[in-house]
Amino acid sequence: MKNIIYTLLVALVFTSCQKEKKIGYIDNGIVINDFQEKIDLEAKFQTKEEAFKKKADSIGQAFQLEVQQTQITAQKSSKKKAQELMGGLQQKQQLLQQQMQFEQQQLTQDFQTEIDSLIIKVKDFVKDYGKTNGYTYILGTSDAAATVLYGIDENDLTKTILDALNEAYKK
Secondary structure, three states, X not given: OHHHHHHHHHHHHHHHHOOOOOEEEEEHHHHHHOXXXXXXXXXXXXXXXXXXXXHHHHHHHHHHHHHHHHHHHHXXXXXXXXXXXXXXXXXXXHHHHHHHHHHHHHHHHHHHHHHHHHHHHHHHHHHXXXXXXXXXXXXXXXXXXOOOOOOOHHHEOHHHHHHHHHHHHHO
């Protein structure tokens, strides 16, 4: 009987000495999408996208004008000369399409690279926040991947971390 009491006493001492785990969670979607740096990044690339579309439209209009002029010239030319003119236009059209496709892909790739970098920045910020504020775990959740099915509001760090991220970005 004494052994059982001693064992329970030792177990009680060990469990009382254990450090309490501090756990929080964030909604990844809200933190990323409402982060001012991401909003600014999207605006920057939206401006680049609009400039690209204007450039593509301008090149397309210039090419259409060239097509019309070439058709007029081709009608006045021999059949062989007309075929050469139209063949040259087809090659130019293919080159222009390839160039526009390459520029569009480059713009998309640049945007994705910056978004990936931003996500790493947010993860590092959350990690540092957790260490600084004594958290054992900070879990992430979102509508797409609900890893936290339930958490009390006082453990929801979404707004706190988003505010701290935006404050750090302002500096």
